Amino acid sequence: MSEAFDFVNASAADKIAHLEARLNAALAAQSVHIDDDSAAHAGHAGAASGSHYTVTIVAECFAGRARVARHRLVYDALAEEMRRGVHALAIRAYTPQEFAEQFE
DSSP: OTOOOOOOOOOOOHHHHHHHHHHHHHHOOOOEEEOOGGGGGGHHHHHHHHTEEEEEEEEETTTOOHHHHHHHHHHTTHHHHHHTTTOEEEEEOOOHHHEEEEHH
């Protein structure tokens, strides 16, 4: 992704598309779904539009890693965005096998 992306001033849809692209590129994700939860945090510090997200990501790179290590991979992939406007992430990180088991 290019440094030229203006995260702060982008539309909500463009922010989500950008975050998805970053996660897909960095983690070779099989699936990424992002919900913008910003409206639920209105009135709280850092609650600007497009600043609170729930990320559900399925990637093989999570295999054998504890939850904290998985979250670190996601935060590392979005480091620039965390400095430029993402205030909070709720992360659900699964291996493909774990994700499939939820629906058996």
